[in-house]
Amino acid sequence: MKFDTPATTNPIDQMKVVGKPTPRIDGRFKTTGTAPYAYERHDVVANQAYGWIIGSPIAKGRLTAIITDEAKRAPGVITIVTALDMPRVERGSKNTAFLFGGPEVQHYHQAIAVVVAETFEQARDAASLVRVEYKRSPGRFDLQKEAINAKPVGADSGEGSGAPPIDEDGDFEGGFASAPVKMDETYTTPDESHAAMEPHATIAAWEGDKLTLWTSNQMIAWGKSDIAKSLGIKEENVRLDSPYIGGGFGGKLFIRADAVVAALAARAAKRPVKLALQRPLIANNTTHRPATIQRVRLGATPDGKLTAIAHESTSGDLPEGQPETAVSQTKLLYAGANRLTAMKLAELDLPEGNAMRAPGEAPGLMVLEVAMDEMAEKLGIDPIEFRIINDTQVDPENPDRPYSQRQLVRCLQEGAAKFGWDRRSAKPGQVRDGRWLVGMGVAAGFRNNLLMKSAARVRLGADGRVTVETDMTDIGTGSYTIIAQTAAEMMGLGIDDIVVKLGDSDFPAAAGSGGQWGANNSTAGVYAACVKLREAVAQRLGFNSGDVDFTGGQVSSGGRSVALKDAAQSGELVAEDHIEYGDLGKTHQQSTFAGHFVEVAVDAYTGETRVRRMLAVCAAGRILNPISARSQVIGAMTMGVGGALMEELAVDKRIGFFVNHDLAGYEVPVHADIPHQEVVFLEEADAMSSPMKAKGVGELGLCGVGGALANAIYNATGVRVREYPITLDKLI
Ligand code: MOS
Numbered sequence: 001m002k003f004d005t006p007a008t009t010n011p012i013d014q015m016k017v018v019g020k021p022t023p024r025i026d027g028r029f030k031t032t033g034t035a036p037y038a039y040e041r042h043d044v045v046a047n048q049a050y051g052w053i054i055g056s057p058i059a060k061g062r063l064t065a066i067i068t069d070e071a072k073r074a075p076g077v078i079t080i081v082t083a084l085d086m087p088r089v090e091r092g093s094k095n096t097a098f099l100f101g102g103p104e105v106q107h108y109h110q111a112i113a114v115v116v117a118e119t120f121e122q123a124r125d126a127a128s129l130v131r132v133e134y135k136r137s138p139g140r141f142d143l144q145k146e147a148i149n150a151k152p153v154g155a156d157s158g159e160g161s162g163a164p165p166i167d168e169d170g171d172f173e174g175g176f177a178s179a180p181v182k183m184d185e186t187y188t189t190p191d192e193s194h195a196a197m198e199p200h201a202t203i204a205a206w207e208g209d210k211l212t213l214w215t216s217n218q219m220i221a222w223g224k225s226d227i228a229k230s231l232g233i234k235e236e237n238v239r240l241d242s243p244y245i246g247g248g249f250g251g252k253l254f255i256r257a258d259a260v261v262a263a264l265a266a267r268a269a270k271r272p273v274k275l276a277l278q279r280p281l282i283a284n285n286t287t288h289r290p291a292t293i294q295r296v297r298l299g300a301t302p303d304g305k306l307t308a309i310a311h312e313s314t315s316g317d318l319p320e321g322q323p324e325t326a327v328s329q330t331k332l333l334y335a336g337a338n339r340l341t342a343m344k345l346a347e348l349d350l351p352e353g354n355a356m357r358a359p360g361e362a363p364g365l366m367v368l369e370v371a372m373d374e375m376a377e378k379l380g381i382d383p384i385e386f387r388i389i390n391d392t393q394v395d396p397e398n399p400d401r402p403y404s405q406r407q408l409v410r411c412l413q414e415g416a417a418k419f420g421w422d423r424r425s426a427k428p429g430q431v432r433d434g435r436w437l438v439g440m441g442v443a444a445g446f447r448n449n450l451l452m453k454s455a456a457r458v459r460l461g462a463d464g465r466v467t468v469e470t471d472m473t474d475i476g477t478g479s480y481t482i483i484a485q486t487a488a489e490m491m492g493l494g495i496d497d498i499v500v501k502l503g504d505s506d507f508p509a510a511a512g513s514g515g516q517w518g519a520n521n522s523t524a525g526v527y528a529a530c531v532k533l534r535e536a537v538a539q540r541l542g543f544n545s546g547d548v549d550f551t552g553g554q555v556s557s558g559g560r561s562v563a564l565k566d567a568a569q570s571g572e573l574v575a576e577d578h579i580e581y582g583d584l585g586k587t588h589q590q591s592t593f594a595g596h597f598v599e600v601a602v603d604a605y606t607g608e609t610r611v612r613r614m615l616a617v618c619a620a621g622r623i624l625n626p627i628s629a630r631s632q633v634i635g636a637m638t639m640g641v642g643g644a645l646m647e648e649l650a651v652d653k654r655i656g657f658f659v660n661h662d663l664a665g666y667e668v669p670v671h672a673d674i675p676h677q678e679v680v681f682l683e684e685a686d687a688m689s690s691p692m693k694a695k696g697v698g699e700l701g702l703c704g705v706g707g708a709l710a711n712a713i714y715n716a717t718g719v720r721v722r723e724y725p726i727t728l729d730k731l732i
Pocket residue numbers: 159218248249250251253355356357358359513514515516699
């Protein structure tokens with residue numbers, strides 16, 4: 001089905017199942033330990049051997065020898081495969097780092113060998129007997145130092161927030177020079193790690209030429225083609241299966257060393273191999289959100305109209321890598337003439353930088369929304385009012401491109417009323433509660449709604465139940481549930497009548513989980529398949545009219561009513577289709593919006609920050625399931641607290657690695673750290689987004705929330721920190 005004109009009324013609009021607060025179908029399995037994750041798929045294939053990955057002890061240089069004699073004699077060892085046994089394997093289409101093979105080392109903890117043994121303990125033990133010899137080369141590990149060599153680079157991000165290297169609209173320098181009120185500040189954001197609960201893990205098995213990977217991956221179709229490319233095998237000989245995933249956050253968008261190495265190890269061992277990236281390897285072996293240095297310059301008239309906006313960002317990556325698109329939202333979020341955005345990339349020899357939840361916007365809004373707060377203060381205008389003055393209903397660089405919907409102003413106004421913004425002291429450092437300094441902050445949240453092709457297959461069985469099959473993944477987001485809701489609504493059934501099967505590359509290819517595009521696109525694909533199934537049902541039941549109603553397990557038209565399951569008595573009915581998009585994503589700017597509000601208390605003596613309250617008012621199209629959508633947003637808000645206060649991969653600038661590479665050293669907050677989080681969804685249905693009229697929310701909750709928190713800390717203390725995260729040493 002091609003979606004190229006705005007959606008009209010359709011069966012989803014009934015909202016009998018869609019839009020109802022529905023607990024996650026997989027929730028029970030996950031919380032009772034009965035949802036098998038990749039490493040726990042003990043029964044999918046017999047005779048599984050265990051792999052243990054050895055990571056490079058140097059960040060840059062050349063391996064000269066990997067000595068395995070002693071390890072090979074250790075109990076239980078089946079085989080050892082080293083990087084020196086084979087040339088570099090081809091990279092996947094979306095990776096910068098090479099995942100295995102060859103003597104060259106690109107980054108610390110790059111996989112350089114795998115030990116395969118009968119048991120996990122034997123593999124680990126034997127790995128400790130492997131000796132590695134190398135010649136270290138000097139590396140570039142310090143972004144601040146390398147920034148002077150950074151070059152302008154554009155991006156076509158894996159999550160779609162592309163941007164040219166330099167983009168000027170009007171005359172920024174002129175506009176800025178003549179602006180009556182100006183601000184010009186530079187900020188930094190650190191390297192961050194996805195820190196998903198479930199490690200990257202894969203069980204690999206060969207059957208002749210055919211390879212099956214039971215793995216943990218957000219994007220099954222990308223993974224399938226990247227594995228084929230990496231191993232030089234045919235795509236049709238690869239199967240990936242990933243029904244349950246314990247968090248991805250972008251770290252599992254692309255295949256990683258676990259998948260490639262498990263496949264190579266299984267080939268060498270001539271039996272299935274199971275392995276996980278050991279926790280201490282993950283931060284340096286996989287990707288991370290790259291650190292940025294961002295300069296923002298704003299110019300405005302005394303009444304608060306922006307007349308010059310510049311946002312420039314420098315980040316680092318391996319050679320041939322890509323920049324963090326921290327300036328993308330600045331092209332769209334506020335009105336104002338004379339605009340400049342620019343990105344520069346410095347070559348570094350740290351592990352690969354790549355997408356982490358809300359890539360671009362998370363660090364970009366962390367900075368832009370603090371800059372807006374600083375400018376509002378200079379102007380003596382309330383920060384909410386300042387944002388409202390500069391609202392736009394069109395793409396500011398292309399005024400003939402309207403937003404499909406944009407309710408940012410309402411998000412801010414309703415949030416202000418609900419949060420008690422009128423109790424905020426405009427002057428910082430004024431509110432005291434015992435030893436605590438108390439403050440409130442606000443920020444705009446903004447993240448694009450991306451349209452992606454997505455397919456599904458639906459089957460109506462003789463029992464009247466409908467099974468949905470699609471390679472869409474559920475990374476903890478609620479895909480199972482919203483897909484079941486969609487099929488139930490379309491077929492006139494209850495949610496218990498739907499079986500959802502996900503994550504298998506043998507199923508039709510869905511949009512996958514990334515860039516908050518999963519919900520809208522994957523359900524729209526299911527919608528398209530259900531439209532076909534309805535046609536097949538109507539035809540088999542002998543209804544000729546186009547006006548057939550599917551309700552309560554009955555199919556009715558023209559006064560006649562037949563049980564839906566009757567359509568499958570003479571054999572299962574199967575329908576398959578996909579959603580694809582025309583130009584509505586080009587003619588209209590499709591985005592999601594939030595007003596983020598945070599209240600903090602900062603200890604006047606120690607600088608310790610406690611988050612007291614958070615509120616997000618979101619405008620993100622039709623909300624398919626208020627429970628799973630809320631969970632997405634509060635999870636993202638919590639992640640934003642981590643970004644603002646705690647998360648930082650500490651770089652050892654001599655040796656070139658992330659020092660705090662486990663969950664003890666890399667701290668993230670949990671929900672229990674924040675006593676009160678509230679989420680409000682504005683009533684919306686966006687006819688431009690898809691027949692579902694939905695958009696994404698998974699990243700919106702993270703976008704801007706760190707800025708709101710930083711602004712609250714300033715309001716509490718009068719200390720403006722521009723180097724994130726805001727650890728307590730920076731407040732005293
Ligand atoms: Mo994307 S960084 O996987 O949400």
